[in-house]
Amino acid sequence: MDGVGDKTFHSDDDISAFAEDPEGTLGARKMSTSSHHSGHKHIVATSSKPGRDLGMFGVLIHVIGDAINNIGVITSALIIWKSKSPGRYYADPAIGVFIAVMIFITAVPLSIRSGRILLQVAPAWLNMDDLRHDIEMVDGVQSVHELHVWSLDQRKSIASAHIVIDGGTVKDFTEKAKIIMECLHAYGIHSATLQPEVLRPLVAKAESVSSSEEESTVRMRRMNRTSCQLVCGSVCSAMQCCP
Structure with a gap:
């Protein structure tokens, strides 16, 4: 992935298009059409101009x-x-x-x-639903939790997220993280912290039935493969930023 100015490209064809249209008069940023980003919404994302200092x-x-x-x-x-x-x-x-x-x-x-x-508000031009959609479209990613994006200054935005992956190793997550970072770059986010959550293998009766409401809550959330896997019980669940 190559960067030219404030624009982000994923192939040599994209750079050629920018050379023919250096002022961005095409009206939209051309994004990667590779298999890694197929169906992603950032492919048609429009570029935003930085405001005055x-x-x-x-x-x-x-x-x-x-x-x-x-x-x-x-x-x-x-x-x-x-x-x-x-x-x-x-x-x-x-x-x-x-x-x-x-x-x-x-x-x-x-x-x-x-x-x-x-106040660390998310950039006004960013659609969080589109960003979440693109991350969840990456192969091996089951869901995204605790997704936060905020502005550090006028030009820099920072993101953090919990990425639920299906039983991969750290090496596998590194490859997924590279693709996720490409998606973030396309949205103008160039610094991010990604925390993997590896799904446990599904078993029919791996745990005994517990009468404790807190243990039951933890077990149910861990069995739900689309929910956050780093749970501490029913006490702190209400204090989390994202469900």
Whole structure:
């Protein structure tokens, strides 16, 4: 898999297509059509452009606010000086309120975008259902749990997930992890922590029937091959982020 700029490709044909269309006017990122990614939704995913730098945006708002403030002070002074109207003294507080409103309006988008990063919110352009679908489409992957994606800054996103695999070894999971990472790269996620959960072999009566509600809950969840295999009982199940 080769990377060119912010775009992700899976074959030489994809790189050739990018060379013919360096500005991305094709409107969609061309993805791998290999067997590993057959049926994946990231094949038709559209590329997203990074927004303006929030630091520079904040500086720009500050400079514009100072400029408007200076212009407002000069304007109100001229009105009070030159005008003979009895209401001329209202010019100064009126312009002051106008400046405050303008600064507030321009600061709201900056606060929202910065707050999303500070609160570790998933990127707005990411469809979590599509990402989960693509990971579960990888051969040998039974299900995905505790899938989390959050923004580290404007350009970097991080992911973590529990991957349930069907009785493979660590070596087998390494190969699956490479394919999963390709899927994550296609969604603009280049750093991820993947934890394997190896399914136990199915046996008819491997455990005796227990009267304990907690042990029963653990046993039932482990027998369900699509649920999380790292369970600690009914006490902590309600505290998990994902079912």
